[in-house]
Amino acid sequence: xxxxxxxxxxxxxxxxxxxxxxxxxxxxxxxxxxxxxxxxxxxxxxxxxxxxxxxxxxxxxxxxxxxxxxxxxxxxxxxxxxxxxxxxxxxxxxxxxxxxxxxxxxxxxxxxxxxxxxxxxxxxxxxxxxxxxxxxxxxxxxxxxxxxxxxxxxxxxxxxxxxxxxxxxxxxxxxxxxxxxxxxxxxxxxxxxxxxxxxxxxxxxxxxxxxxxxxxxxxxxxxxxxxxxxxxxxxxxxxxxxxxxxxxxxxxxxxxxxxxxxxxxxxxxxxxxxxxxxxxxxxx
Amino acid sequence: xxxxxxxxxxxxxxxxxxxxxxxxxxxxxxxxxxxxxxxxxxxxxxxxxxxxxxxxxxxxxxxxxxxxxxxxxxxxxxxxxxxxxxxxxxxxxxxxxxxxxxxxxxxxxxxxxxxxxxxxxxxxxxxxxxxxxxxxxxxxxxxxxxxxxxxxxxxxxxxxxxxxxxxxxx
Numbered sequence: 089x090x091x092x093x094x095x096x097x098x099x100x101x102x103x104x105x106x107x108x109x110x111x112x113x114x115x116x117x118x119x120x121x122x123x124x125x126x127x128x129x130x131x132x133x134x135x136x137x138x139x140x141x142x143x144x145x146x147x148x149x150x151x152x153x154x155x156x157x158x159x160x161x162x163x164x165x166x167x168x169x170x171x172x173x174x175x176x177x178x179x180x181x182x183x184x185x186x187x188x189x190x191x192x193x194x195x196x197x198x199x200x201x202x203x204x205x206x207x208x209x210x211x212x213x214x215x216x217x218x219x220x221x222x223x224x225x226x227x228x229x230x231x232x233x234x235x236x237x238x239x240x241x242x243x244x245x246x247x248x249x250x251x252x253x254x255x256x257x258x259x260x261x262x263x264x265x266x267x268x269x270x271x272x273x274x275x276x277x278x279x280x281x282x283x284x285x286x287x288x289x290x291x292x293x294x295x296x297x298x299x300x301x302x303x304x305x306x307x308x309x310x311x312x313x314x315x316x317x318x319x320x321x322x323x324x325x326x327x328x329x330x331x332x333x334x335x336x337x338x339x340x341x342x343x344x345x346x347x348x349x350x351x352x353x354x355x356x357x358x359x360x361x362x363x364x365x366x367x368x369x370x371x372x
Numbered sequence: 373x374x375x376x377x378x379x380x381x382x383x384x385x386x387x388x389x390x391x392x393x394x395x396x397x398x399x400x401x402x403x404x405x406x407x408x409x410x411x412x413x414x415x416x417x418x419x420x421x422x423x424x425x426x427x428x429x430x431x432x433x434x435x436x437x438x439x440x441x442x443x444x445x446x447x448x449x450x451x452x453x454x455x456x457x458x459x460x461x462x463x464x465x466x467x468x469x470x471x472x473x474x475x476x477x478x479x480x481x482x483x484x485x486x487x488x489x490x491x492x493x494x495x496x497x498x499x500x501x502x503x504x505x506x507x508x509x510x511x512x513x514x515x516x517x518x519x520x521x522x523x524x525x526x527x528x529x530x531x532x533x534x535x536x537x538x539x540x541x542x
Contacts, residue, residue, distance in 0.1 A: 090410055096434040098435060098437070121432065122412060130411075144432065146435045194500025196500035199426050200430070
């Protein structure tokens with residue numbers, strides 16, 4: 089057997105899941121399974137003890153689906169990456185998510201992995217982290233007697249730990265802002281996002297405004313480069329800024345363990361992301 | 373527990389920690405679905421669940437009550453090969469053959485939704501299925517041809533249905 093024995097639970101509702109979660113003691117929530125089940129297999133291979141109880145969220149209909157209204161996009165936590173990629177609701181600032189989903193792992197994984205699992209499995213390679221921070225995404229959790237709302241940025245800054253159940257994400261529509269996402273693949277086929285950069289800015293004036301720069305290094309959770317944001321917010325929207333911006337990086341947030349290639353590719357990602365925004369400004 | 377596999381209801385004895393791959397092969401003797409990496413990297417264990425290609429090595433069988441599971445054994449109709457299977461043979465798309473059940477399942481899931489996939493669509497759908505013989509080009513050709521065949525078969529069926537409807541109306 090690939091896995092150690094487990095007690096398997098498959099609740100049909102969120103309240104049933106919460107009740108199990110609070111009563112079972114040592115247990116894990118199972119979303120798409122693409123991370124958790126592989127982790128459990130690995131632990132078994134190493135002869136290590138694994139969690140005795142698994143609560144699958146797969147059959148909870150209220151945790152699936154994507155809805156939108158003029159102001160907000162709501163993504164339920166058990167929505168698969170494929171369903172998000174295929175959603176007709178990814179317009180305006182939400183459109184960046186389509187590009188991001190396209191690059192997540194493989195089709196077989198995208199069909200199984202969920203948005204909620206991607207964010208809460210404490211897997212630093214989560215591809216959605218950087219764009220969701222740039223989009224000011226809020227995460228909505230429920231516990232037995234509590235409700236909690238935090239931004240993805242706050243969640244990651246606190247180590248992506250929670251004892252509650254993520255029900256959905258909400259993102260405000262912003263027709264004025266533009267987003268660019270650039271990433272480097274480790275391999276052309278099976279890959280993880282070795283590194284990526286997402287930049288959001290409002291380009292309606294001569295200067296970058298309300299800019300957010302979020303870096304995903306793969307080895308730590310996605311983080312904002314505040315120094316670069318401040319530099320860009322003082323800068324005019326022109327091509328020369330893309331090179332100049334590289335002298336204004338907050339080097340403390342980039343992965344210092346990375347080799348020269350990786351450091352260089354970060355710079356390429358950031359430069360290309362800025363250039364993409366400059367090009368887009370020209371078309372406005 | 374009852375699973376619906378290849379349109380048949382099958383009773384299986386589950387303790388909770390069995391992957392679908394293990395249940396198919398070890399309990400049900402359906403060895404067409406291959407065991408290879410067992411860590412979601414290679415696609416040899418691909419099956420279709422509710423019309424989507426997924427990895428049976430990271431799917432707990434216990435979580436599949438009420439779902440439609442299709443394995444490579446359920447693709448042909450008796451001795452009549454599915455157009456995807458026939459096309460793989462016609463195009464010499466099979467080398468060692470180990471990856472082929474997974475390739476067929478991912479191809480079928482794609483072509484069931486889209487008979488005329490672009491090269492990009494095919495690469496998108498098959499990016500999780502690895503062929504160590506690197507026979508991808510013939511596989512891509514086979515998929516395109518199978519899509520055409522499926523479209524022809526569907527058109528033929530539709531025209532028969534239309535003729536029958538006209539006859540009934542008259």
